[in-house]
Every structure is written in structure tokens, then in C-alpha cells.
Amino acid sequence: MNTIYYLASCDTCRKIIKSLPNSDKLQFHDIKQDPITEAELEAMHELSGSYEALFSKKAQLYKSMDLKNKNLTEADYKKYILEHYTFLSRPVFIIDGKIYIGNSQKNINEVISVLK
Incomplete structure (x- = not known):
């Protein structure tokens, strides 16, 4: 199943989700209500190649x-x-075995084109 890991309280995530075509093809995983497991994180790591790529340096706790x-x-x-x-780093999409990390416009455009 194709999955989006997101934060329901995040305005940016909500805006991105509204822009997605065929979002019914995604399984939604709110990481605050249902924290990611070590197995899920390891699967993301396998696709991304590093934990640093998944890490948000914009987080307030980071500072x-x-x-x-x-x-x-x-x-x-x-x-x-x-x-x-x-x-x-949010949102994280796993679609057809490929990972898309973060909210850059380029990344979101790729996700939209894959979901069409």
C-alpha cells in the first residue's frame, strides 16, 4: 500500500494533501497520533539510503x-x-517502492505526477 507519513496539525501537510490527485490511493499515517515504528523507519532508510535524509533540521527541537x-x-x-x-522530515511518501521526502515544490510535483 502506498503511504503518506504526515502530521495532521501541520498546515503545510494539509495544504499538500489537498493538492494531491487520487489521494484515496494512499494510506494516511499521522505520525503524532501513531508514531512510526523502528521497522517503518528502517524501511524508509532502505529506500532513502540514510537517516539524515529523513531528518528535519527545521524542527524546533533541533535548535x-x-x-x-x-x-x-x-x-x-x-x-x-x-x-x-x-x-x-514531512511529509514522507512511499509510492510504488519509491520514497519522496519533504515538502519541496519539486518533490511534491513528482508525487502529484506519480499519483495521476
């Missing part, structure tokens, strides 16, 4: 925990994503 001044490893990125949903 408040002063993580930008630390030398984070792949294990650190994984640990933080599993500890708190805000560290997952």
Missing part, C-alpha cells in the same frame, strides 16, 4: 537541543527520529 552544533551520526539521526515525531 532548542542545540543539535546543530553537534556532530550527529546516522545512529543519532535514527534515535532522534524514533524519540520524537518532529524530527521526521
Whole structure:
């Protein structure tokens, strides 16, 4: 099943979801209500190639925990994503075995074209 990992309270995620064609083909996974599991994160890692690619450096906790001044490893990125949903770059789409991470316009355009 094709899945979107998102945050229901995020305005950007809601705006993106409204713009999606055939969104009924997606399984919606609100990461705040239903935190991602280690197995789900490992599946995302396998598709993306790194935990850092899945990690949001825009998260408020990233700044408040002063993580930008630390030398984070792949294990650190994984640990933080599993500890708190805000560290997952959103939204994450897994469609037909391919992963799309984040809300860049290029990324969203690719997702829209794949869902058409």
C-alpha cells in the first residue's frame, strides 16, 4: 500500500494533501497520533539510503537541543527520529517502492505526477 507519513496539525501537510490527485490511493499515517515504528523507519532508510535524509533540521527541537552544533551520526539521526515525531522530515511518501521526502515544490510535483 502506498503511504503518506504526515502530521495532521501541520498546515503545510494539509495544504499538500489537498493538492494531491487520487489521494484515496494512499494510506494516511499521522505520525503524532501513531508514531512510526523502528521497522517503518528502517524501511524508509532502505529506500532513502540514510537517516539524515529523513531528518528535519527545521524542527524546533533541533535548535532548542542545540543539535546543530553537534556532530550527529546516522545512529543519532535514527534515535532522534524514533524519540520524537518532529524530527521526521514531512511529509514522507512511499509510492510504488519509491520514497519522496519533504515538502519541496519539486518533490511534491513528482508525487502529484506519480499519483495521476
